[in-house]
Each structure stands twice: as C-alpha cells, then as structure tokens.
Amino acid sequence: MTAVLRVVNRTLVGLTGLLLAALGGSVLAVGLGVRPPSWWIHHGRHDVLLSDAERTRWRDAGWWWPAVLAALAVLVLLALWWLTAVLRRRRLSEVRVDTGDGEGALLRGRALEGVLTDDAARQEGVAHTRLLLTGRRTAPRARVWLRLEPDVDPGTVLRDLTAQALTHARESAGLAKLPAEVRLRTVKHRAERVT
Numbered sequence: 001m002t003a004v005l006r007v008v009n010r011t012l013v014g015l016t017g018l019l020l021a022a023l024g025g026s027v028l029a030v031g032l033g034v035r036p037p038s039w040w041i042h043h044g045r046h047d048v049l050l051s052d053a054e055r056t057r058w059r060d061a062g063w064w065w066p067a068v069l070a071a072l073a074v075l076v077l078l079a080l081w082w083l084t085a086v087l088r089r090r091r092l093s094e095v096r097v098d099t100g101d102g103e104g105a106l107l108r109g110r111a112l113e114g115v116l117t118d119d120a121a122r123q124e125g126v127a128h129t130r131l132l133l134t135g136r137r138t139a140p141r142a143r144v145w146l147r148l149e150p151d152v153d154p155g156t157v158l159r160d161l162t163a164q165a166l167t168h169a170r171e172s173a174g175l176a177k178l179p180a181e182v183r184l185r186t187v188k189h190r191a192e193r194v195t
Contacts, residue, residue: 005085012082092133095140098174109133109140112169119165120144125152127187142166142180147187154184 030042058064092109099105113131120129128147135141148157161182170178 009082009086090134092135092137092140094137095133095173095175096137100174106137107173109137112140112173115172116142116144116165116169119168120146120161123157123160123164125149125157140175140178142169142178144180144182145185146182147185149187152186157184158182 026036026040027042030036030040030047031045033045036042094106095109095112097105097107113133117129117131120126120131125148126146127149130145132143133140134143144161146157146161148154162180166178166180169175
C-alpha cells in the first residue's frame, strides 16, 4: 500500500506541477506580448480569464450548482485523503546495525518489529501486542500498544518490557538508545458470577 501511495503521490505532484508551470508560463508569455494560437483561452495582454458571459452561461440551469458543488466536494475529499496519507507516520523499512567493523549492516524494520512483538507478547499478563518502528534508520523509535490481562499491574509490565524486550532489541541491533512510546489497555472481561 505504501509503494502505491508513493507512486500516486509523485504522479499527482508531478502532473500538478507541470500543469501549473504550463499555465503560468503561457499567461506570462501572452502578457509579454507573444501571440497565442487561436484556440488558446487568452487572446491578448488585456484579456480576462472568464468573461461575464462565460461565467454566467449555465447559472440558470438546474444541474449547474449541484454539479459544481459535487465536483468541489470530491476535490476536497481527495485533497484531504492525500494530505493525511502524506502526513501519516511511515513505518521504518530498515535499521542500520553497527557491526563493529565500521561498515554496518541493514536490518529489515519488519524483522525487528517481529522480534520485539514476540518478546513483548511472551511477557506475563500481556494478552495482545502491536508494535511499529518509526524514525530514521540510524535512530529508530518504537511505538508499542499492549493489551493487558485483567488484574495485571501496568507498572510491572512496563518495567518488564523496558528491561527485557526493548533492551534486548537495542543491544542486538547495537543501538545507543531505542526510545519507545508505550500505550497500555486492559482486556475487557465480564463480571464474575457469584453463586
């Protein structure tokens, strides 16, 4: 999904840039006195973009305003989708591991996520684990979501996660530090029936 989004993003930005450059260049050329072709929207230096007749041609038609509003709504929704997709935090694809020989190696981010998730899931009192690596490949950051069993001390789970899973991953990858944001929730359970 990320690769598709990257291609769509680059294509849209490239096409928008080309269109704006072509329109801006043509308006500048006509303004400087270049004679445009007969089919062009501007015919001279003092020509307006839309004349009164062009601007009000379909105003009385019943379909005009719903069509304009629908097109603008679609454009706004597409722009918001694109903006949220661009601003969303990306998953880290690689982590640079210090091998000790000055060269280093690249570790797949998903592999490190998998090991961290397995280590965290093995902790006592953890029902479900989700983990995401963000940041730069030389300075990764972990975002961890833990769902805890009922009657588990969250402080103990957090200390165990820090001392075991995060420390193990940091030392294995040769990282100076591995900052983590941990969110804890408890599993909902039904009230016990007393007989």
